[in-house]
Amino acid sequence: MxxxxxxxxxxxxxxxxxxxxxxxxxxxxxxxxxxxxxxxxxxxxxxxxxxxxxxxxxxxxxxxxxxxxxxxxxxxxxxxxxxxxxxxxxxxxxxxxxxxxxxxxxxxxxxxxxxxxxxxxRGEVSGGAVRGEADVLGMTLGTGVGGALWVGGTLFEGPHGAAGEIGHIPGFGELPCTCGGRGHLETLASGRSVGARYADRTGRRLTAREVATAAGDGDPDAREVFRAAGAALARAVVMTAGLVDITTVVVGGGLTRAWHLLEPLVRAPLEAEPPVSGRPVRLVRGSLGxxxxxxxxxxxxxxxxxxx
Ligand SMILES: [Zn+2]
Structure with missing residues (x-):
């Protein structure tokens, strides 16, 4: 000392x-x-x-x-x-x-x-799951879907502070989003939308955690809701990798409590549709909670x- x-x-x-x-x-x-x-x-x-x-x-x-x-x-x-x-x-x-x-x-x-x-x-890059990495997409799957970009070893915020806001880009269907838009990633992949999409299919209102449990028990509607969330997240990752050549995605937020379920459902479409670089994008769960x-x-x- x-x-x-x-x-x-x-x-x-x-x-x-x-x-x-x-x-x-x-x-x-x-x-x-x-x-x-x-x-x-x-x-x-x-x-x-x-x-x-x-x-x-x-x-x-x-x-x-x-x-x-x-x-x-x-x-x-x-x-x-x-x-x-x-x-x-x-x-x-x-x-x-x-x-x-x-x-x-x-x-x-x-x-x-x-x-x-x-x-x-910044927390996960500075002292967490992606410590020291230079080119990372961060996503938080909670009430909404948040996104942030770390490019060339620094946070890339953009001129309006909105860089990396992946939750509100369209191209993910036609469902109305909390922001007033339509077909945004958030309509499929947030905790709240996992519950809402399950209710759309079954008429039953469950929390995301309960949908995850149901999926684990083999409920086909719950599995399909998670499959759609995973596919949408994978597509968002591929789009980001095509634009800014990230090496890694770190995912946090409440929905990652179901990581054992979600992770393979993101990984499979990611492997089926690799980025144009040909280099696979590493997918990790945040470690700092x-x-x-x-x-x-x-x-x-x-x-x-x-x-x-
Ligand atoms: Zn939106």
Whole structure:
């Protein structure tokens, strides 16, 4: 051990129902974590206050010097300005809220805001399942389908922060999407749509987890819903590989609890229709679980402030 004080980074994931916070060593090892409800109906200041209040006891009992904080949040964010641009209706007073500035003031360190799917991918590349890889598509299969791109060793956000938003590209049928579009990947491959597609076929409303269990028990409708989700995901991967020549896809989100079921259903069509490069795309499940977003947010802070 050197005699210098330990450098710490804080990471925050402000989700629709829960907020996760972590305190990391500068190598991104998680030293402490906590989870609190997100007061999404009470406005931006309350949401940020819940996160910084959750961090306070972690900071108090962890020796070291906090050097920066990162926040991952759903919606469209201005990562340079640290502000949420577009938020879902479930968040009150969130769009326009200067998240990074308020967190930075509360903690007394520089703070940075990222879209949550970008933070997920940064987390998995910085310290998770695809550590050190240069060209990766990240996908999160939760309530919706999120996407993010890591190209040439860096996050590729695009001029509007929308690069990699694979959940909302068309060409996957005609079903209406939550965003108002039609035939988007999300209509087949999110947790919510797995439940909805099963209900379309059977008239029975199950959660994605229950559909997965039914598929495991041999229910042909449940199997077909998962087959369609897997085929759609594989097609999205092939399209991405054709455009930006990714080597790897890392998948996270609640639907990956059914990875044993989903993984072969993505892999088979991926192998049947390989990218034009002829090089197969590696398909892996994220390894950080619910730490991926806060650790990725902390990794952004580490990159911005440096570690020395
Ligand atoms: Zn859509």
């Amino acid at each position: 050197s005699g210098t004080e330990r450098t710490l980074f804080a990471g925050v994931d402000i989700g629709g129902t829960t907020t996760q916070v972590v305190l990391c060593h500068r190598d991104l090892t998680v030293l402490e974590r906590a989870e609190v409800p997100t007061p999404a109906a009470e406005g931006g200041r309350a949401m940020v206050g819940a996160a910084t209040d959750a961090l306070a006891p972690l900071l108090a009992r962890t020796p070291g010097r906090l050097a920066g904080a990162g926040i991952g949040a759903a919606g469209v964010v201005d990562a340079a300005e640290g502000r949420v641009l577009v938020a879902s209706d479930s968040f009150r007073g969130w769009a326009g809220f200067p998240v990074a500035a308020v967190v930075g003031d509360a903690l007394g360190v520089p703070a940075f805001l990222d879209n949550d799917v970008n933070a997920f991918l 619910s730490d991926a977003i806060p650790v990725g947010a902390a990794a952004r802070a580490r990159r911005e402030v440096g570690t020395e």
